[in-house]
Amino acid sequence: MGLFDKLKKGLQKTHENIFNKIDKLVNAKSEIDTDFLDNLEEILLSSDVGVNTSEKIIKNLKVRVKEEKYERTDQLKAIIRDELKNVFISGNGESSDPFKIDKKPYVIVVVGVNGVGKTTSIGKLAYNYKNAGYSVLIGAADTFRAAANEQLETWAKRSGTEMIQLSQGSDPSAVVYNTIQTGIAKGFDVVIIDTAGRLHTKTNLMDELSKIKRVIQKQLPEAPHEVLLVIDATTGQNGMVQAREFSISIQLTGLVLTKLDGTAKGGIVLKISNEMKIPVKYIGVGEQIDDLQVFDKESFVKALLED
Numbered sequence: 001m002g003l004f005d006k007l008k009k010g011l012q013k014t015h016e017n018i019f020n021k022i023d024k025l026v027n028a029k030s031e032i033d034t035d036f037l038d039n040l041e042e043i044l045l046s047s048d049v050g051v052n053t054s055e056k057i058i059k060n061l062k063v064r065v066k067e068e069k070y071e072r073t074d075q076l077k078a079i080i081r082d083e084l085k086n087v088f089i090s091g092n093g094e095s096s097d098p099f100k101i102d103k104k105p106y107v108i109v110v111v112g113v114n115g116v117g118k119t120t121s122i123g124k125l126a127y128n129y130k131n132a133g134y135s136v137l138i139g140a141a142d143t144f145r146a147a148a149n150e151q152l153e154t155w156a157k158r159s160g161t162e163m164i165q166l167s168q169g170s171d172p173s174a175v176v177y178n179t180i181q182t183g184i185a186k187g188f189d190v191v192i193i194d195t196a197g198r199l200h201t202k203t204n205l206m207d208e209l210s211k212i213k214r215v216i217q218k219q220l221p222e223a224p225h226e227v228l229l230v231i232d233a234t235t236g237q238n239g240m241v242q243a244r245e246f247s248i249s250i251q252l253t254g255l256v257l258t259k260l261d262g263t264a265k266g267g268i269v270l271k272i273s274n275e276m277k278i279p280v281k282y283i284g285v286g287e288q289i290d291d292l293q294v295f296d297k298e299s300f301v302k303a304l305l306e307d
């Protein structure tokens with residue numbers, strides 16, 4: 001299956017939710033009046049686009065249809081597609097070669113609450129960097145969950161990459177230190193750090209992340225090069241709260257939205273990108289190793305709104 005077909009399949013539920021309704025609306029109404037805009041807003045809200053982002057889309061749409069004369073419904077649909085695309089902030093899907101590094105080791109830290117798909121996404125990321133010709137080392141700094149090492153090891157094997165681990169309950173910073181040290185000493189191209197989503201100690205999760213960052217910078221002052229926050233798209237609005245909280249203690253460079261295949265509310269991607277001002281870098285559309293896609297607003301909106 002091609003990349004776009006995979007995306008379409010992964011977004012099927014949201015497609016049905018958004019596309020079918022918009023299509024019906026556009027076909028039933030030949031002009032854009034208040035009624036039309038209210039209905040459109042309702043459709044957007046029902047797929048978790050959120051009040052602010054929906055309002056922005058509607059507002060821009062009003063301006064567009066006033067200025068541009070459209071004669072056919074397909075022209076109107078194109079304008080709607082355009083305005084959905086326009087809420088994505090710049091930095092989304094602009095790199096033509098996303099799995100290309102310019103520093104070595106290129107350090108990526110992956111954060112997020114429990115169960116959102118951090119470890120799975122790391123496995124998929126490692127696979128992609130490996131396919132791009134790079135050597136990858138994964139650091140298992142989620143030392144709190146009993147099965148975490150084993151799960152990560154499975155992914156490391158699947159992706160043909162290596163991994164540094166310590167026994168369960170070890171200090172996550174010690175894992176990070178060892179991983180960076182090995183990454184440098186053995187000349188790995190990419191180092192990816194997995195982290196815990198919840199701590200079973202009194203240590204605050206956010207303090208722990210700041211500490212991890214300091215430990216990395218002791219050996220590589222310019223790292224981490226990327227800090228990715230993973231958000232489960234099926235939990236909707238909660239993702240916004242998480243994004244805000246994590247941003248306070250560690251500077252996020254991008255978002256990974258997972259499990260889009262499991263929700264009809266994939267509009268959350270628009271909301272989060274627009275309201276958090278952090279680019280969505282990857283989306284997860286399934287549980288297999290090749291189910292992580294580089295986010296591209298063109299194909300995303302196309303997959304949502306094309307028949």
Ligand SMILES: Nc1nc2c(ncn2[C@@H]2O[C@H](COP(=O)(O)OP(=O)(O)O)[C@@H](O)[C@H]2O)c(=O)[nH]1
Nearest residue numbers: 114115116117118119120258259284285286287
């Ligand atoms: N359907 C689907 N499931 C996913 C996706 N990403 C992760 N998962 C599942 O979510 C569950 C939790 O993932 P895990 O990586 O362990 O989350 P972590 O606690 O953040 O490390 C697992 O069952 C994964 O298979 C995705 O894009 N689609």
Ligand SMILES: [Mg+2]
Nearest residue numbers: 118119142148
């Ligand atoms: Mg995990």
